[in-house]
Amino acid sequence: MEKRRRVINADLVKELSFLGCKVLEGAPLYKYSSFKIGGNADFLLEIPNEKALLFCLENISTYRYMILGDGTNVLFSDNGYRGIIIRLIGEFRNIKTLQEVIVAGAGASLQQVLNNALKNNLVGLESVAGIPGTVGAAVYGNVGKRDEWIGTFVDNIEVYKDAKKKCLSKDQISFSYRKSNLEEEYVITKVKFLLKKDTKNDSLNMVNENIHNRVLIQPLDMPNAGSIFKNPTGYSVGKLIEESNLKGFQIGGAKISNKHGNFIVNTGQATSKDVLALINLIKEKIKLKFNITLETEVKIINDK
Ligand SMILES: Cc1cc2nc3c(=O)[nH]c(=O)nc-3n(C[C@H](O)[C@H](O)[C@H](O)COP(=O)(O)OP(=O)(O)OC[C@H]3O[C@@H](n4cnc5c(N)ncnc54)[C@H](O)[C@@H]3O)c2cc1C
Known part of the structure; x- marks a missing residue:
């Protein structure tokens, strides 16, 4: 209860x-x-x-x-x-563009920021095409692909820490694969992106290709939370899970997607307990078979 x-x-x-x-x-x-x-x-x-x-x-x-x-x-x-x-x-959803700069509130949609960049011939953010969620979370978790990420284009960030406002310049922020030093400490409120003007660029094609690839490989027709695990250096978790014959494996209502091994989908009535059991099972099997310790990318929020 x-x-x-x-x-x-x-x-x-x-x-x-x-x-x-x-x-x-x-x-x-x-x-x-x-x-x-x-x-x-x-x-x-x-x-x-x-x-x-x-x-x-x-x-x-x-x-x-x-x-x-x-x-x-x-x-x-x-x-x-x-x-x-x-x-x-x-107000946290506002997006403003001025020359090569986009300033977005932390609650703004990342895809709207990308659309804004495309409309204004600003290049740089193509790798985040199709990634759902808000600007604040995108910067917090440094979203992107394996070796291209949003942090590269961040100029500064407004945050609150202990109810005090601060502006962090790019040299005060460190970004690495799916990680920033903003985790846990700050409430991010605004992000300033510095992009490049390029009228002859191929941005729109890159964006369309990225979105097309997502539709092909991700189970977007079922509730999910994106990749469950971070890719260990030199490996694709999706492939490791596939090679372990775990695709399609189900616990309760949670199932490892048949389409992409690194996605767990909710088939209808999944509970967090089901998902956590599946996460632990994958971790154990991958450790046993490949001696690789997986780290979750999805944020597990406890009830305490
Ligand atoms: C179908 C699908 C595909 C995806 N593909 C990708 C991908 O290709 N690459 C990738 O990197 N991610 C991907 N993701 C994961 C997800 O989209 C990103 O992590 C995204 O940034 C989450 O945004 P959100 O607003 O939903 O954050 P939430 O899920 O609401 O929050 C995520 C974390 O960010 C923190 N946070 C949120 N806002 C703030 C703030 N203002 N200040 C401080 N902390 C904050 C939260 O506390 C939480 O810890 C995918 C997800 C789905 C469902």
Whole structure:
């Protein structure tokens, strides 16, 4: 039985509502995750602007909280989340373009930023074509392909840490494969991308090709959270899983995709327990067969 803790007092809820925040008690997290899995969060706050965010951060510092984008890289627990889930909406979804610079709010869609770049003949972001989710999460997890990633085009980032605003320049941020030094510490609010103007480029073709390839190899017709594991140097997890004859293997409602070995799909009624059991099974088999330790790419959010 899921226990719900009342974590925000009524006065704070009133103040947050007054500042334009949407406050949802007992929010069903499966609705906020592309996996379509997850119990209820104690609270979910949708925050429309910086004034409200600052007020919120100043008043919830003693509570457990996390920022959620579009939920395309998370596995929530069947027991939900004891604490506050924060989503950045409204002004945080703005995108502005000026010459070779795009400034995007952390809640903006990454694909809208790419469309903006294409419209303005700005090149650089083609490798993120078709990657779902928000700008904030894209930078946090340094999305992209195996050796091309979004961090290369970041000029600076606005963040909040301990309810204080900071601007981090590119030399203060380190990016590597699916990783940045922004993890866990910061609330990212705005990202400035520096791109290149090129009217003779082949950007649109590259973008179309990337999207076409995704449709061919990814199980986009079933709920999933993208690649489950990071590719170890020199290996493709999809191939390792295929060579272990695990494609199509199912635990409860969670199944290793027949189309792509590194995707777990929700066949309808999958629970986080099913997905975690499948993740552990894959890890064990790959360790045994290839002596390779897999690291998850999907963020597993516990219910504590
Ligand atoms: C079909 C499919 C294909 C995918 N293909 C790729 C791919 O090719 N390459 C790739 O790299 N990824 C891929 N992904 C994974 C996913 O799209 C990315 O990780 C994406 O950046 C997640 O964005 P989101 O807004 O959904 O983040 P969420 O899933 O909501 O959050 C992910 C993490 O980011 C943190 N976060 C979110 N916003 C902020 C913020 N403003 N400040 C601080 N932390 C924040 C969250 O706390 C969480 O830990 C794919 C996913 C799917 C479903």
